[in-house]
Amino acid sequence: MADQDPDKLPRRDFILLPLIALLTALLLGGGAELVAGLYFDETQIGNCGTPDPVLPYRYAPACSFRNKAAEGPLVDYRFNECGYRSIESCKNRAPGSTRIALLGASTAEGFKIDYRQALAPRAAAALSTSCRRPVEIQNMGVAGYHVIDQYLRTDEALALKPDLVALVVTPYELVDLTDPQVLQNRAHPERIEKKPSAQAKETANRSGLVARVSAWLSNSRAALFAQYLLFQNREKYVDLFLMHGDKADYLRPPFTPLWEKRLSDFDLLVGEMADRFHHEGVPFAIVFTPQRIQAALMDNRPAGVDPAAIDRRIAEISARHGITFVDTYENFHRVAHAETLFFPVDGHMTASGHGVVAHGMAQGLLDAKLPVFAGCADLPRSDPSAP
Amino acid sequence: MNITSVSFLLFALAAIVLHGVAARLRMPALRDLALLAANLYFLSTFAVGGWNGLLPMACFLALGYAGMRLLHVKQGNARLAAAVLALTLAYFFWVKKYAFIPGVLLLPHIYMTIGLSYMFFRILQLQIDAASGNVQQCPGAVAYLNYLLSFTTLISGPIQRYEDFAAYRSAPLPMTWFAFGRALERIAVGAFKVMVAAALLFAWHKQGLIALQVHASLIDKAVNGTAVISGYTLYLYCNFSGYTDIVIGVARFFGNVLPENFERPFAALNFMDFWARWHMTLSNWLKTYVYNPLVKRTMLRFPSPAVDPYIGVFAFLVTFFLIGLWHGQTFVFALYGLLLGVGVSGNKLYQVFMTKRLGRKEYRARAAHWLYQACARGITFTYFCLSLVCFWASWPQIVDLCGKLGWSGMGAVTAAIFGAATVLFECWERLRSLALTPAAAGRPLLLSRYVRTAWFTILVCATAAVTALSATPAPDIVYKNF
DSSP states (O other), X not given: OOOXXXXXXXXXXXXXXXXXXXXXXXXXXHHHHHHHHHHTOOEEEOOOEEOXXXXXXXXXXXXXXXXXXXXXXXXXXXXXXXXXXXSSOSXXXXXXXXXXXXXXXHHHHXXXXXXXXXXXXXXXXXXXXXXXXXXXXXXXXXXXXXXXXXXXXXXXXXXXXXXXXXXXXXXXXXXXXXXXXXXXXXXXXGGOOOOOOHHHHHHHHSOHHHHHHHHHHHXXXXXXXXXXXXXXXXXXXXXXXXXXXXXXXXXXXXXXXXXXXXXXXXXXXXXXXXXXXXXXXXXXXXXXXXXXXXXXXXXXXXXXXXXXXXXXXXXXXXXXXXXXXEETHHXXXXXXXXXGGBOTTTOOBOHHHHHHHHHHHHHHHHHTTOGGGTTOOOOOOOOTTOO | OOTTSXXXXXXXXXXXXXXXXXXXXXXHHHHHHHHHHHHHHHHHTTOOSHHHHHHHHHHHHHHHHHHHHHHHHTTTOHHHHHHHHHHHHHHHHHHTTOTTSOGGGSOOSOOOOTTHHHHHHHHHHHHHHHHTTOOSSOOOHHHHHHHHHOTTTTTTOOOOOHHHHHHHHHSOOOOOHHHHXXXXXXXXXXXHIIIIIHXXXXXXXXXXXXXXXXXXXXXXXXXXXXXXXXXXXXXXXHHHHHHHHHHHHHHHTXXXXXXXXOSOGGGOSSHHHHHXXXXXXXXXXXXXXXXXXXXXXXXXXXOOTTTHHHHHHHHHHHHHHHHHHHHOSSHHHHXXXXXXXXXXXXXXXXXXXXXXXXXXXXXXXXXXXXXXXXXXXXXXXXXXXXXXXXXXXXXXXXXXXHHHHHHHHHHHHHHHXXXXXXXXXXXXXXXXXXXXXXXXXXXXGGGSHHHHHHHHHHHHHHHHHHHHHOSSOOOOOGGGGO
């Protein structure tokens, strides 16, 4: 039935057969890209980003847009009259209410999360129930912001006349080194010269072909789908993540000089922020949220790896400046397979992850015995990951 | 070493290169020693219990070799042959810890038993052939070890006859581009079956088992029971035939053509036909060394033509009962053997009965009808699936499964498997025949090397992607445990 063996393979077959194999592989790759594209589609309807003279960008006041990230649901983003992702007005404060100004990046903003499922409204709801009075959170979180950007918003936060300022910090927000020029001019924002981001510079420096291949790979839905499946396996995910050098070095104490520099910049910036807030009589809290890798390392960690080392250091920094430190990492211990509370490839928390953080944040603030929460009751011990 | 691992592929590649270099030097002794080194290394990767752990297997090999030599020298001595074979059998039962051996007599330490069951067949074959004078020249120690420990057949066969092994050793088949392509294709198909298809089917079987733990409707029971029972059968087929494909492909690089173990078993129209297509080398071995001698001796004892057909029925029952026993040491495997024996002998009885009732011509005509054939395939598959429960489940698991399904559930599962198998296998046969119809130069287009190259690429890509991305590794080769 099969083709019989001639004595020799025809010469054309030495070209034809590898060509067929190559074409088949390309077709498979294209097919995979097409199918993965359907599953991991990306859409954005509207855009609320507006330029800012100092900050990377801002959200326009009273604006809304819809976004479907490749790895996540379709989400509505609505911003109040100050450009914050809160339903409460930033200008008219309800009488008798407690106001928290929440600074941070994508985690604080609730990136990829429906508003009601994000940490800010859930923490506010928990605190309101506990304190039996309205507690509102003006969510100033903006995806992609660095700690220096939070520093530059200190006055803006104070302008909200908050009862508390909280800063949400996740290790990956510390990875980019602070621009020395911005750090030097931080007290005089008008002198800050806006530069393209490190990523944009890196892309610009690459040759055309490399940049195109790199861009194709980073935009490839098939590659994303492959990573999505790959990272479901905890062991493989941990092994691959730990292969990163600098990016994963915060998990391997003692910290490298580069991480020491990041932490020392962080120390300087949050120290000065704390001084400003305390000077105005506003308590300041740092809410630490873990990365997916830290959640994956909770039960089983390789030798030399300490996922909580960075929390302890940030706790030390906070204590030195009289900042209330709320570590939500501990709350992830109560959830089996805590790494499933994060989107596998992108690494942001899912709605369930936000539930854990919201519960941890609210309970941490209550445990801190801040005067603003005096007389509030403890939170019920319900399933923290329940959406 | 896992046969589907990258380390196995690298090891096989190294062994092929070593063997090829030795062959180029035109020194057969060096080539055999290179092969022995590769075989011993492969065996060592399964070593347990230190040197003590190797001793029982070493003694088994030595016993087999000494017995073969002795029987070769004392050819025709039936009593001696019986004694040697009994000793070999007894030793095998002892090291394999069969349930009927008292626990106090068993070795207390851990030792290596990998491939022992397959060595057992080869040793018996060598001894029987040596005693009956079928072997002109006994293999030397190196050839004997290479035959028994060959890494391409160590784990789960196929059971190659020594004469064929020796023939390919003395004159290995040359490697042409075609043979090269086919060997690679065979490995790719095998890897896909083991690492993708078997893994998915095993997950289906497991999922069904979990789902059966909760109270459910009759339809749910039928669906989950079908997943559990037929899922395992399909999984075993992909796992075992995939392994066989891989080792046949690898052995071809050594100039050896291993015998086939599977020939589309689910296309079988009856249970006897099924066993001519499933684990073929085991069936053939038992046919040669158990069934045929048994039929011959019984016919001599009862020389009546009226009894002849029933002698076949009896011989089938005994042979397949032994197949079941070989698979495991507990009484569940005896039950498995009994079910296989009843299946094959019942099938034979049915043929005898129908031939008597309808006449050979009419019976053949009816059996050739497509509906009859579709139902026959369904019944064969269903019976095998149900028998196979004794293969994968322990007695408490069987009791639990029956308890979960209940009488109505078991009836529904049997009906569901029969219905699905009848329809799906019929569709498959028709589709297959349709797909093979377009031809060029008198040969099916689908089997041309161009189409097969594309197919090979798809399998390789799919296997690589699934292996790299899957959260759980594919299950190991099932027959490794026998």
